[in-house]
Amino acid sequence: MKPKEERKLSTLRGMTIIFRPKLCVLCRSCELACAVSKSKSKNLFTAINEKPIPQQRLYITKTADEGIVSQQRCEHCETAPCVAACSLGAIERDPISLSILIDTEKCIACMFCVDACEKKVLKILKIENEAPVVLKCTHCVEIPTGPECVRSCPTKALVVSLASKFVLTHSND
Amino acid sequence: MDLAVQYLRRKPTLQEIETGWDRFEKMQDQCGFGELGLCCRNCLMGPCRINPFGESPTRGICGITADGIVARNLCRTIAVGAAAHSDHGIHIFEVLEKISQGVKLKYSIKSPQKFEQLLKKFNLNLDFEKGLVELLKLAHKAFTSLEGAMFWLEKTLTAKRFAKLKELNVIPIGVDPTIRETLHRTHMGTDADYKNLLLGAIKCSLADFLGMDIASNLSDVLLGIPKLKFSISNLGVINAKAVNIAVHGHNPLVSTSILEMTPFFHEKAKEAGAEDGVNIVGICCTGTELLLRNGIPLATNSASQEIAVLTGALDAMVVDVQCIMPSLADVCECFHTKLITTMSIAKIPGAMHVEFEPETAEETASKIIETAIEAYKSRNRKLVDIPNICQETMVGFSPEAIFELLLKINEKEPLKPFIDNVVLGKIFGIVLFAGCNNYKVVQDYNFINMAKELARHNILLVATGCAGGAFGKCGFLSPSALHICGEKLQEVLIELGKYTGFNRPLPPVWHMGSCVDNSRVIRILSAIAETLEVDISDLPVAASAPELMSEKSIAIGTYAVSLGVTTHIGVTPQVLGGREVTEVLTNKITEILDAKFIIETDPFIASQKIIEHISNKRKKLGI
Numbered sequence: 001m002k003p004k005e006e007r008k009l010s011t012l013r014g015m016t017i018i019f020r021p022k023l024c025v026l027c028r029s030c031e032l033a034c035a036v037s038k039s040k041s042k043n044l045f046t047a048i049n050e051k052p053i054p055q056q057r058l059y060i061t062k063t064a065d066e067g068i069v070s071q072q073r074c075e076h077c078e079t080a081p082c083v084a085a086c087s088l089g090a091i092e093r094d095p096i097s098l099s100i101l102i103d104t105e106k107c108i109a110c111m112f113c114v115d116a117c118e119k120k121v122l123k124i125l126k127i128e129n130e131a132p133v134v135l136k137c138t139h140c141v142e143i144p145t146g147p148e149c150v151r152s153c154p155t156k157a158l159v160v161s162l163a164s165k166f167v168l169t170h171s172n173d
Numbered sequence: 174m175d176l177a178v179q180y181l182r183r184k185p186t187l188q189e190i191e192t193g194w195d196r197f198e199k200m201q202d203q204c205g206f207g208e209l210g211l212c213c214r215n216c217l218m219g220p221c222r223i224n225p226f227g228e229s230p231t232r233g234i235c236g237i238t239a240d241g242i243v244a245r246n247l248c249r250t251i252a253v254g255a256a257a258h259s260d261h262g263i264h265i266f267e268v269l270e271k272i273s274q275g276v277k278l279k280y281s282i283k284s285p286q287k288f289e290q291l292l293k294k295f296n297l298n299l300d301f302e303k304g305l306v307e308l309l310k311l312a313h314k315a316f317t318s319l320e321g322a323m324f325w326l327e328k329t330l331t332a333k334r335f336a337k338l339k340e341l342n343v344i345p346i347g348v349d350p351t352i353r354e355t356l357h358r359t360h361m362g363t364d365a366d367y368k369n370l371l372l373g374a375i376k377c378s379l380a381d382f383l384g385m386d387i388a389s390n391l392s393d394v395l396l397g398i399p400k401l402k403f404s405i406s407n408l409g410v411i412n413a414k415a416v417n418i419a420v421h422g423h424n425p426l427v428s429t430s431i432l433e434m435t436p437f438f439h440e441k442a443k444e445a446g447a448e449d450g451v452n453i454v455g456i457c458c459t460g461t462e463l464l465l466r467n468g469i470p471l472a473t474n475s476a477s478q479e480i481a482v483l484t485g486a487l488d489a490m491v492v493d494v495q496c497i498m499p500s501l502a503d504v505c506e507c508f509h510t511k512l513i514t515t516m517s518i519a520k521i522p523g524a525m526h527v528e529f530e531p532e533t534a535e536e537t538a539s540k541i542i543e544t545a546i547e548a549y550k551s552r553n554r555k556l557v558d559i560p561n562i563c564q565e566t567m568v569g570f571s572p573e574a575i576f577e578l579l580l581k582i583n584e585k586e587p588l589k590p591f592i593d594n595v596v597l598g599k600i601f602g603i604v605l606f607a608g609c610n611n612y613k614v615v616q617d618y619n620f621i622n623m624a625k626e627l628a629r630h631n632i633l634l635v636a637t638g639c640a641g642g643a644f645g646k647c648g649f650l651s652p653s654a655l656h657i658c659g660e661k662l663q664e665v666l667i668e669l670g671k672y673t674g675f676n677r678p679l680p681p682v683w684h685m686g687s688c689v690d691n692s693r694v695i696r697i698l699s700a701i702a703e704t705l706e707v708d709i710s711d712l713p714v715a716a717s718a719p720e721l722m723s724e725k726s727i728a729i730g731t732y733a734v735s736l737g738v739t740t741h742i743g744v745t746p747q748v749l750g751g752r753e754v755t756e757v758l759t760n761k762i763t764e765i766l767d768a769k770f771i772i773e774t775d776p777f778i779a780s781q782k783i784i785e786h787i788s789n790k791r792k793k794l795g796i
Contacts, residue, residue, distance in 0.1 A: 028222065032205035035226045044205050045749050048225040055226060152202045 014098040015139065015160050017147055019071040023157035024060065026069065031056045033152035037140055052127045057137045058149055071158075073149075074121050074137040076100045085116035091134075099139040109134055175617055175646050177408040177560035178477040181484065184558070190507050192479045193498065197612035209750030210243040216361040225750050237365055243751030244370035245359045247727075251377045252355040254728025257495055259316065259348045259384025260518075261689055264424055265391045266312055268531045273305045279430060279535050283397035287573070291390060294328055312387050319346040322383055329386055329692075331699050333708040334737055341765060343376040343735070348387075351380035367754055375766075378731035385729075386692040392462070396429055399465035399569040399686065401578070401673055406645030409563030410470035411486050415452035416442045416549045418542065419472055419481055422493035423687065425462035427515045428455075430534040431491060431541055432467060438542045445546050456481055457496055458638055458687035464645075465568050465686055474617075474642030475722070476610030479504045485556035489545035493529075494519045496609065496723060509551045511544055564648035567675075570635065570683035571690075572697050581672040588704050595713065596796045599661040601631040602787035605694050605733075606640035606682070608718030608726045611744050617643040619719030619743045619776040624649055624657070626780035628681045631659035632787065638688030640718075650684050652677040691729050695736055710737030710767035713790040715783045719743030719776060734768045739786050741771040741779050 032044065039047035039054035047054050058073035076099050082091050083100060090106035091113055093099070109132040114122045123135040140147040150158045181187060182194065206212045211223040213233055221233035223242065232238055237245070268280055282288055282305075292304045299307055314321025322345050327335050338344055345351035355377040358364035364373065393399075411417050420428035432453055439450030454472040455463050463469035472481050475496050481487055482504045489511045490501065502523030505512040512524040515537070520526055525544070529537050579587035594600045604627050610616050620643040624634055636644050644650050652670065655663055658681045670678035685693050694716075695709075702709045716733045718726050721744055733740045749755050758770045771786070773779040 027204060028206070029202065029204060032225070033202070036205075044208060044225075045745055048209065048749070049752070053227050056228065152205075154202075154204075 013096070013162075015146075015162055016076070017073070017139070017150060018159050018161050020157050020159070021069040021071075023155045024069045024071075025155055025157075026060060026062060027154065028060055029152045029154060030058060030149035030158055031060060033148040034058050034137075037143065037148035052125065052130075055123075055125050055135050057123075057135050072119070072121050074100070074117075075119060076137070076139065077118075081116040081118055082113035082122065085112040087112070094141065097139060097141040099141055100136075101138055101141065102134055102136055104133070107134060174615055174621075175407070175473075175477065177562040177646075178473065178480045178616060180560045181408070181480050181558070184483075187483055190483065190504060191500070192504070193476060193500070193612055196500070206750075208745070208747060210246050210747035211239055211750035213237065213242045213245070215245065215359060218361075223750065235361060238367070240367040240751035240753045241365050241370070243748045243754045244367040244374070245364070247748055247754070248355050248359050248370055248374045248377060250724045251374050251381065251728045251731055252352050252359075254723070254725040255348065255355075255377055255381035255384060256352050257725050258381055258388060258689055258728070259352070261424055261494065262384050262388030262391065263316070264426060265388055265395055266309065266316075268426060269305070269391055269395055270309055271531060273302070273309055276532070278531055279433070280395060280426075280531065282394055284394055287390070287393045287398050290573075291394065295324075312391065315347065315383055315387060316349055317347045318350075319344075322347045322351075322380070325383060325386070326379070329696070329699065330736065331702045331708060333702075334699075334710075337708070337766075338379065338735070341372065341375070343372055343379060345376055345380035345383060348380045348384040351377055355380075367751065368757070371754065371757060374731060375735045378728050378735055381725075381728040382692060382695070382732040382736070385689050386695075389686070389690045389692050392425060392689070393571070396425055396462075397466050398573045399571040401567065401569045401574050401675070402468045403675070404464055404468040404470050404566045404568060405563045406464075406471040406566045406642070406650070407563045408472055408481065408484060408560050410454050410472055411481070411484050411559050412449050412452045413486050413557055413559055414447060415449035416445070416447045416542075416546050417452050417454060417487050417489075418545045419454050419456050419487050419490045420459045420463065420492075421456040421478060421490055422497055422519075423458045423462075423495040423689065424493040424516070425459060425466070426531065426534070427491065427493050427529050427537070428453075428459045428463055429467075430538040432463060432469065434535065434538040434542060438539075438546065441543075442546050442549070445550055447546075447549055451542060451545070454481075456490075457642070458689070459493060461638065461641055461684075461687040464566070465571070465684065468568075470563070471566065471642055471645050473646065474610055474639040476612060476616045482508060482510050484559045485553065486559055488548040488552065489513055489541065491515060491541055492519070492521075492524075495725070497521070508556060509548050509553060511548045513541055513544065515541075564646060565651040565653065566645045566684070567650055567652060567677075567680045568641075568645075568684040570685050572693050572700070575683075575697065578669065578672055586704075588701060592701065592704065594665050598791075598796070599631065599665050600633045601659075601662075602713035602715070602791070603633050603635065603698075604714070604783060604787075605691070605716040605738070606634060606636040606644070606719070607638055607688065607691055607716060607729060608721035609639045609688075609723050610643070611720045611722040613744050614720045617647060617720075619779075620644065621647055621649070622776040623717060623719055623780050623783075624682060626777060627783065628658045628662065630784050631662040632784070633662060633665075634682040635685050635694055636682050637685050637691050637694065639720075641682075641684040641686075643720075644682045645684065649682045650680045652680050654681055657681050688725060688729065691733075695733075695738075698738070707794075708737055708767065711790065711794060713787045713794070715739050715741065715786055717741040717743070717779070717783065719779065730770070734762065734770060735766055737766065737768045739768045739771065741773060741783055743774055743776065743779060745772065745774060
């Protein structure tokens, strides 16, 4: 990710990613796109052979009994327990995008945030001979076109929204 | 890039009409699992998908690995390709069989020369009628039995290559049984070993070669051997003052009968107001068949098939089998153009169907031409806009035509002058361009740039199918495109041109036939290899399908590698999800076949890799 001062003010400032389960066909394109967006090469064909292998930060699941589709992804909570749990100040709300981001330079993967997360969506990636990394949705703030999971969704089950607008236009969904 | 196509595609009044490019854009992003080949739909427990990033699931429900799924899918793809080519062959075979049984048909054997050549090849010292029966029996045997296939391949391939394939136990058990066997091994819970599956894929691709070789040879017997001739290509061949009939698809039977009936309808067309009578133009490989045999102009190649209708001057588009986009019906709807399907296995909703039977070919053809003339009467002249772009095209480089040319130079050893030039480095190597168009690539971009790059390095180019169409449209099949070649190759082409009787140099790209005629290239390479007493894989040659799309082209690419020709693929194939499979196809396969796949989407890097490969082969030969 570029340093904060280099990034332009995102037009998607304060965005939320809305998941509309009725439209989801469980194709998992978002999961692949997420992993590719976190890879070095940003290309599916080469990303699958990278070391460490790029990891997705969102999961689509369906409950076995009732068939309810849900999406597990960091929700960038308004009052985020992970931010409070971090004693190093490595995980903070980004003043530009208003998303909660991890400063990988400061983070020592102490797991406090992972334990603190109420949604249990933060994961630790252990890498051989290297320091472990906390995996967390970044809202793709570094990508000008916005979140890759949203762009890749063929049925528009995932949409980007500025929360206030969403209430007005999608309240019937 | 094709200017004629670009012009019509971007014309403001035609923006509403949806073409393949629009649909391609709407289809983005395409499913990552599919692109990697990691999706299996072979049983109802599925669909299963493997996570390519190592997360679960790492295996299908039955336990199949990523490599297993990818190899199984590849086998199926090749089986479909082989089925398509051999069914094409069977259509020709049936007509010849009827002739041999004495059924009265409009078709007759146009090339006794080719017929005798085949009889000689298979040691059949018989008269015409008995010879035909025996030849067909042999072809039938090759379609259905191991010995037949073995015999046909032994007579076609070089001794070294045949021995190698026999040792690997991949000689097909006849075309049809091999397709059956291949489909069987991909059934749930049958073959799960990717190495064994890949050997199966090789076997099936050789069945494809066999079916294709029979199809191509029998077509030559029935319809004649292509001879060197001049024609024209690109959308400018559509004539505003004529009733235009486009023939599209792959099977030459329907289109040839239409062509033969046209002279009888010129008067009728003139009565309807078309000054220039009836004008036949070709699209895709049906177009190529007529282009090479009869010099019929080629309108366009596969990706721009809909664009031909956008000229507003096509009165009928007659289609047979393979590579016909169903969307043509919708595009034709926007104009007066009649879309006519002719084969019982290929119907399109919204199209008119006129069933083709060899016995009634004449009536069918007449009916089709009459329909076109009728449609012409309702042509809206305001909508007619034909880009005035067409290129001179020199075609007809069948092995026979090339040998005939070389015989004029050296009567005893026709290949000697050619081989001498290769040894001297005047011809640095030979590259075959084959395959289709693919919307993932700007149409013809890879073809044109790779051709320029390779010709500059004195590499002689041959082309088949839509590759030939691409080069025709941009003028590379014309002697006046000689400037793209290196100086040494220019000398050779000018020298060879003196013997053609046209008093022009030969073009930088030699168009050898439709996609079913790729076996012609193998025949020439085999002849060169036999003369030098080496294997095909020792020759400084390569193949490239830089814009491939169809399952047939994957089958062709696989047999090219199986026969020792290193093959470049310019569109990422759906196998990369299987890491081991990819490793085998692009590297380890060299150990058993002495050839491999090069996967490279950048045309310039791909050209470099091909040149490097050819240099290595030359070094090994000590030239």
